[in-house]
Amino acid sequence: MAWLKTLWRGASAPSGDAAPGRFFGYERVDADEKTRRVIRHFDSVAGQYDFMNSLLSFGIHHLWKREAVRMLGLKAGERVIDVCGGTGDLSILASRRVGSSGCVTVFDLNRSMMRAGRDKVMAAAASPVAYVQGNAEAISFPDDTFDAAMVGYGIRNVTHMERGLAEMHRVLKPGGRMMCLEFSKPTWPLFRCLYDVYSFHIMPLLGALLVGSRGAYTHLSESIRTFPSPDALAAVMRATGFRCVTYHRQTNGISVVHIGEK
Numbered sequence: 001m002a003w004l005k006t007l008w009r010g011a012s013a014p015s016g017d018a019a020p021g022r023f024f025g026y027e028r029v030d031a032d033e034k035t036r037r038v039i040r041h042f043d044s045v046a047g048q049y050d051f052m053n054s055l056l057s058f059g060i061h062h063l064w065k066r067e068a069v070r071m072l073g074l075k076a077g078e079r080v081i082d083v084c085g086g087t088g089d090l091s092i093l094a095s096r097r098v099g100s101s102g103c104v105t106v107f108d109l110n111r112s113m114m115r116a117g118r119d120k121v122m123a124a125a126a127s128p129v130a131y132v133q134g135n136a137e138a139i140s141f142p143d144d145t146f147d148a149a150m151v152g153y154g155i156r157n158v159t160h161m162e163r164g165l166a167e168m169h170r171v172l173k174p175g176g177r178m179m180c181l182e183f184s185k186p187t188w189p190l191f192r193c194l195y196d197v198y199s200f201h202i203m204p205l206l207g208a209l210l211v212g213s214r215g216a217y218t219h220l221s222e223s224i225r226t227f228p229s230p231d232a233l234a235a236v237m238r239a240t241g242f243r244c245v246t247y248h249r250q251t252n253g254i255s256v257v258h259i260g261e262k
Helices: 002-006 031-056 060-071 089-098 111-124 161-171 189-210 214-225 230-239
Strands: 079-083 103-108 129-133 146-152 172-183 243-250 255-261
Touching: 031 060, 031 111, 031 189, 031 214, 060 089, 060 146, 060 172, 060 243, 060 255, 079 089, 079 161, 089 103, 089 111, 089 146, 103 111, 111 129, 146 161, 161 172, 161 230, 172 230, 189 214, 230 243, 230 255
Parallel strands: 079 103, 079 146, 103 129, 146 172
Antiparallel strands: 172 255, 243 255
């Protein structure tokens, strides 16, 4: 099991060349190349993205997302932006809380992902849902537009994470809330070892068999391990202007919900 000790690299706050934005999985790349690879990655998995999420997480990701949106404390009539919103699972949950008097915007760089989830969102949403394609590092809305912002399992794919967080802070109204849901390091060592075996052997094998892309699911595992720890991410959020930052681990720390206020 000694090789497993080298897998987790996100224990400290990112800085300089060690920042997650400089890596695509474990490979060091420049910023433009990372953006291009992220687009290609999600183009390759968009059609099977929802199915694979449910399969690989044994359906638990729905519980994680439901709890995360509940922690955001949405109210009827509020405006919400779902950054890196992809196929729209969080948007559906948010829409049910803000109701018909509120609205949700799915904001994502990848058109294929938004297209893959659009029918599902339109059928299940309880409020108007808008779609805007764009880069999380330059959100195309004015300052103080939204009551709440959320990003689910997407901030680690933003090339310059700090810019993405700063942009979410900018478009929030004063007192607005931000929720970041992201994968992290399991806390129990034995569970962590089992999780590593599953991530680096079973998940890529299923990706190859069912999606035709072993590499896409190897990258998923690597990107999780190069991401900052919950404490480090909380520090980055505070540095970008968020206050009252807290986090809550889910399922032994596989998933973590971060909450901050503007």
